[in-house]
Amino acid sequence: MTMEKKYKISYNENNVQGSVAYILVKEFDLTPNILKAEIEGDGTGKMVLSVKGEPDVIDRGIQRIQDAGYNVIPLCSHITRDDSKCWDCGACVSLCPTHSLRVDPETFEVNLGIETCIACGACVNACSVHALKLVL
Amino acid sequence: MAKTYEEINERIRSRKAVVYTAEEIMEVVKKKGIEKAAEEVDVVTTGTFGAMCSSGAFLNFGHATPPIRMTDILLNDVPVDGGLAAVDTYVGATSLTKDPKGGYGGAHVIEDLIAGKSVHLHASGPGTDCYVRKEIDTYISLDDINEAYLYNPRNCYQNYGIATNTSGRTIYTYMGKLLPRMKNATYSSAGQLSPLLNDPHCDTIGIGTHIFLGGGEGYVSWQGTQFKTTPEEVNGVPVGGARTLALIGDMRQMDAKYVRGLDITGYGISMAVGVGVPIPILNKDILQRCCITDEQIYAELTDYSLPSGRSCMQRYNYAELRTGSIEYEGRKIRTSSLSSYSGARKVAGELKSWVENGEFELVKPIRALPREAKLKSLTEEWM
Numbered sequence: 001m002t003m004e005k006k007y008k009i010s011y012n013e014n015n016v017q018g019s020v021a022y023i024l025v026k027e028f029d030l031t032p033n034i035l036k037a038e039i040e041g042d043g044t045g046k047m048v049l050s051v052k053g054e055p056d057v058i059d060r061g062i063q064r065i066q067d068a069g070y071n072v073i074p075l076c077s078h079i080t081r082d083d084s085k086c087w088d089c090g091a092c093v094s095l096c097p098t099h100s101l102r103v104d105p106e107t108f109e110v111n112l113g114i115e116t117c118i119a120c121g122a123c124v125n126a127c128s129v130h131a132l133k134l135v136l
Numbered sequence: 137m138a139k140t141y142e143e144i145n146e147r148i149r150s151r152k153a154v155v156y157t158a159e160e161i162m163e164v165v166k167k168k169g170i171e172k173a174a175e176e177v178d179v180v181t182t183g184t185f186g187a188m189c190s191s192g193a194f195l196n197f198g199h200a201t202p203p204i205r206m207t208d209i210l211l212n213d214v215p216v217d218g219g220l221a222a223v224d225t226y227v228g229a230t231s232l233t234k235d236p237k238g239g240y241g242g243a244h245v246i247e248d249l250i251a252g253k254s255v256h257l258h259a260s261g262p263g264t265d266c267y268v269r270k271e272i273d274t275y276i277s278l279d280d281i282n283e284a285y286l287y288n289p290r291n292c293y294q295n296y297g298i299a300t301n302t303s304g305r306t307i308y309t310y311m312g313k314l315l316p317r318m319k320n321a322t323y324s325s326a327g328q329l330s331p332l333l334n335d336p337h338c339d340t341i342g343i344g345t346h347i348f349l350g351g352g353e354g355y356v357s358w359q360g361t362q363f364k365t366t367p368e369e370v371n372g373v374p375v376g377g378a379r380t381l382a383l384i385g386d387m388r389q390m391d392a393k394y395v396r397g398l399d400i401t402g403y404g405i406s407m408a409v410g411v412g413v414p415i416p417i418l419n420k421d422i423l424q425r426c427c428i429t430d431e432q433i434y435a436e437l438t439d440y441s442l443p444s445g446r447s448c449m450q451r452y453n454y455a456e457l458r459t460g461s462i463e464y465e466g467r468k469i470r471t472s473s474l475s476s477y478s479g480a481r482k483v484a485g486e487l488k489s490w491v492e493n494g495e496f497e498l499v500k501p502i503r504a505l506p507r508e509a510k511l512k513s514l515t516e517e518w519m
């Protein structure tokens with residue numbers, strides 16, 4: 001059974017970000033997806049990565065990344081939305097860095113795509129009816 | 137050929153009225169041409185569902201035995217007005233509980249009452265010879281009080297601005313959460329569906345106009361507060377907030393889906409209300425104005441990090457705003473609507489079905505709204 005897990009990975013100038021995805025694909029046949037990446041001027045940076053695959057393979061892949069000197073923190077929080085409260089105002093849409101909150105161009109309803117959410121929390125206090133919550 | 141209200145109502149009663157929403161009408165006119173469409177179409181329905189702080193409700197609790205003249209009144213811990221007669225009150229939408237972090241205010245009390253919930257009433261008064269009681273603590277619901285009607289001094293802003301933030305920190309405003317360095321911008325009009333953008337000079341909307349208010353029926357009671365006719369027009373509609381409507385309606389008919397208490401972070405409480413106004417197609421000029429599209433309606437981008445004197449940075453039309461981003465000086469700014477376009481569509485659609493089913497007739501206004509009005513500012517007097 002495949003599953004998806006998300007991690008926050010910090011790196012420095014000695015371990016470039018690209019090789020993380022490379023290792024996970026080549027050595028473990030996992031499907032990584034970089035949801036967000038930030039590189040500072042000094043070569044250090046952070047990224048949020050989602051990894052799809054068999055749970056034990058994901059664990060081994062992540063262990064390998066840690067052994068390679070990256071700092072890896074699993075993202076265990078995620079966003080939930082109480083759809084019965086949401087009134088489709090759209091206030092949250094422009095705050096989401098990963099475009100996980102989108103307006104449907106046909107119905108103009110606001111949809112939440114949980115797969116790309118990096119649990120940054122930016123949308124939570126923009127919602128006037130407290131429909132969005134970060135759950136740990 | 138011009139139609140009259142009576143002719144349209146006759147067709148509504150016999151369920152023959154031809155009704156379209158302000159979105160649907162454009163296609164109809166494109167297909168049939170304005171002359172033919174003006175003859176065939178009876179009513180165009182509009183809708184809006186956005187935040188409007190200038191909202192509230194009048195309630196009469198009924199008298200207890202022995203009776204009390206209430207001066208300090210709390211509903212679910214929200215202070216409401218004690219400055220009316222013994223058991224009358226006005227629940228202002230933005231009134232807040234003592235603990236401002238609660239995120240609960242007058243608008244939520246109104247939403248809860250409409251949803252059929254019971255609300256905690258705690259009131260005290262001075263105790264007089266005619267009203268001997270000094271305190272009461274009980275629960276009320278819409279079933280056990282007398283009158284309960286929404287009275288919103290200002291709703292349906294004709295158009296409104298676009299807010300952004302050029303400063304280096306996130307600001308929290310009534311126009312929502314604005315990220316630093318113009319990372320986003322917010323706007324709030326329903327554009328082509330909005331009542332006062334489809335009848336921009338209030339040729340048909342006036343005092344007495346029968347409307348959809350919060351899921352029930354209501355009326356336009358007066359011009360709204362801050363009504364003005366001075367903003368510049370582009371394509372026949374103002375580019376900023378101009379005309380507004382004061383609205384009244386029976387809370388018992390309403391649906392809590394269309395009357396929502398809002399807690400706007402860093403600002404306070406507001407209320408979202410679904411409002412729909414039917415426009416009688418009395419002649420082709422009125423129909424022509426209902427054909428306005430989002431491409432033709434402009435709003436002005438301003439910087440909300442400035443405390444005052446926010447001048448226009450650039451104009452954008454609603455079709456651009458609804459794409460999710462706009463460009464300013466070569467950079468992309470992401471956009472958010474603050475009012476629900478899907479909600480506005482539902483309002484216009486529901487009102488359309490009421491009219492089609494003969495359940496809702498039009499009322500000819502008993503008086504027109506002001507043709508010209510300017511806005512005054514508050515000045516400080518120095519001794």
Ligand code: SF4
Binds near residue numbers: 095
């Ligand atoms: S927490 Fe909210 S803003 Fe952040 S990525 Fe998830 S949906 Fe987008």
Ligand code: SF4
Binds near residue numbers: 085093126128130132
């Ligand atoms: S801000 Fe809240 S109510 Fe508005 S669209 Fe987003 S989740 Fe829905």
